[in-house]
Amino acid sequence: MSQPSGPLKGLRVLDLTRVLAGPTCTQMLGDLGAEIIKIEKPDSGDDTRGFAPPFWPETKESAYFLGVNRNKQSVTVDIAKPEGQALIHKLLEHCDILAENFKVGALAKYGLGYEQLKAKYPRLIYCSITGFGQTGPYAPRPGYDALIQAMGGIMSLTGEPGGSPQKAGVPVADLFAGLYGCIGILAAVNHRHATGEGQHIDIGMLDTHVAWLANQGMNYLATGENPPRLGNQHPNISPYQEFPTKDGYLILAVGNDPTFERFCKNFGCEHLLADERFATNPKRVANRDLVTQTLTPVMKSKTTSEWVEALEALKIGCGPINTLKDVFADPHVKARDMVVKMQHASGKEIEVIANPVKLSATPPDYRSAPPVLGEHSESVLGGLLGMSAAEIAALREKGIV
DSSP, X not given: OXXXXXXXXXXXXXXXXXXXXXXXHHHHHHHTTOEEEEEEOTTTOSGGGGOOSOBOTTSSOBHHHHTTOTTEEEEEOOTTSHHHHHHHHHHHTTOSEEEEOOOTTTGGGGTOSHHHHTTXXXXXXXXXXXXXXXXXXXXXXXXXXXHHHHHTSHHHHSSOTTSOOOOOSSOHHHHHHHHHHHHHHHHHHHHHHHHSOOEEEEEEHHHHHHHTTHHHHHXXXXXXOOOOOOTTSOSSOSSEEEEEOSSSEEEEEOOSHHHHHHHHHHTTOGGGGGSGGGSSHHHHHHTHHHHHHHHHHHHTTSOHHHHHHHHHHTTOXXXXXXXXXXXXXXXXXXXXXXXEEEEOXXXXXXXXXXXXXXXXXXXXXXXXXXXXXXXXXXXXHHHTTOOOHHHHHHHHHTTOO
């Protein structure tokens, strides 16, 4: 494993996270140069190692695990045993940050809760990511992406009018919680630079979910009315939605009145500009069904590619509705290097989705592929803690590592 580089070089994270929210957070830190020591349960490891199929071809690694665990060193430790807890304490003497996503109070049973550690490690930044945060009536509950999407309101907004509520196609509640956790850690690092003090970061998935209700949340606060499900239409702009074309579908995004005027004048709809119901965006939002009915035959007159070429020439927002095959074949996605090839310990080359943060001086660092279980136990325990091969072998014999 090559040495870290990047803006977070020199920071070391003890990673007690698993599944998605926590690993998303720590992978971002690792991509930016932090050293990540991922603690996994002996024999089984992170739950997502078993979230398969699919496995990466000709390996025993799940695609799910590979997606959020690059730039990490896997060390197996059974934290339920006193000797395992002692190892965690020895590692903490060399770490700046502890990240975890156990249920509230679970780590305290092993003497590894924040209140138990802060006196001994006053500079420690301790980030907890849970379903509902450390306080409040729901704090003891486990958190899962789908139920957070349900309880956080996004499902009530997603789906066709009159249809059933729908969750997003990817686990957005987990992902946002992980990214907010990363932001909190970076803020705490800056605070520690100024004061020398660590602190506890309390990330609740429901909190982060409520935080990104964005314009829809504000629409409710402004009116006291629950926003309806609008399918692919925008609650505040029209037309801003999908339309059928001659050979598929297209997203048309008309963001303001001058753009709508430009659309109408170029595609045989100039008469609409004299119709009060189409005159302004608020009018079009109030008459969104009429807008859809009126423009649908127009949009069906061309193929998707014809529309994209014509609309882009007029600087009118549009885009095809891509499958994932289309996404990864897209020339812009390729030009932005959004897929990275890495050499895995299995001997196979794997592909992972790249970090989207483009830094001119300190770009993300792809120094090591997601590890196989326990791949770095000897190198970390021996190199960082100075343990002998015999000592590590004895711990392995007991099932501690």
